Amino acid sequence: MIRTVIVEDDPMVAKINTRYLEKMDGFELVAAVPTVADALPIIERDQVDLILLDIYMPGEDGWSLLSKIRWLGQGVDVIIISAANDKESIKKAIRFGAVDYLIKPFEFERFQTALNSYKQEQSFIEKQEELSQNDVDNLLLNKEQPQSAVGTSSVELPKGLTKNTLKLIWEKILENKTEVFSTEEMAQQVGISRVSMRKYLFFLADIHIIETEVVYGAVGRPIFKHRMANLDHNLMEKYISG
Known part of the structure; x- marks a missing residue:
């Protein structure tokens, strides 16, 4: 099971994210907390694999928690869930090593895609003693190409859309x-x-x-x-x- 902590100060959003997580196979909710101060002791004390992290909260923000996790050397992955959609926030999330970034508001399908992708990647890595260059390329580089790099030709739609x-x-x-x-x-x-x-x-x-x-x-x-x-x-x- 992927042990997960939700860090979200809005009670309604926390409730929705908790309900979404409960629909996902292979994930276990360790705690849902409203502040960084509440989250840190849980991360330090318990085995936590994944954090669903809001950015803007009372007191210390999500960037502070991300920084502390990296400084502590905790092997915890982070999916950011935030209303912040400016380029600096996205770039900062990438620099901090966030594995995905969901912009509020979002629907369950996007949440499901993020967590299933994370689960599949973790499962694949755990089964390998060594990874080939092709394996690494598939894990790190097999992402949808940015629109600016696509040019003017036709682009394939996500699976299921026509x-x-x-x-x-x-x-x-x-x-x-x-x-x-x-x-x-x-x-x-x-x-x-x-x-x-x-x-x-x-x-x-x-x-x-x-x-x-x-x-x-x-x-x-x-x-x-x-x-x-x-x-x-x-x-x-x-x-x-x-």
């Missing part, structure tokens, strides 16, 4: 550029299931075409609201052409 459906969704978004829409509303307009639509909208958020926020009602589950954030026809053409 160009025709993405094109329909893009056309619907263009029809109502300034309007906010929910996942369910867009699913109804395009004629696909809400579950399928979530995958497409997550992808569009991941490439910064739309932005997403979570709206919490008085009762029931949170509603994800989306709006266009980037009118980049050239970027979209790479995914829907061909």
Whole structure:
């Protein structure tokens, strides 16, 4: 089992992350705490494999915890879960050795992808006494190519997404550029299931075409609201052409 600590000061977000983690096979929640001061004794005392770490919290921030973990030489991996989406935060996370970075708000599929990828990589490494250069390349370099390096040619979509459906969704978004829409509303307009639509909208958020926020009602589950954030026809053409 991958022993995991959640460090998150927002009780609602901590609850959601805990519920998401409980859905994942192979992971065990050691603790969910709201501050760095609460997290450090747990990390020092218990066997912890993975931390799901917020950045901005009361008192010391997540960067401070990351720095202390590295200084202590603790063999703990970190997935950052933060609303910070500026380039300096991303670069800093990479320098500190974060294994993934989830930008709030996100949906379960992105959380699931991050943790499953981490689990698969750890399982693979544990089975090897020595790794070949090809093994190392697959682990460290087999990432989606940044958009700036792709050029103008067609780009493959993530598994499970189709160009025709993405094109329909893009056309619907263009029809109502300034309007906010929910996942369910867009699913109804395009004629696909809400579950399928979530995958497409997550992808569009991941490439910064739309932005997403979570709206919490008085009762029931949170509603994800989306709006266009980037009118980049050239970027979209790479995914829907061909």
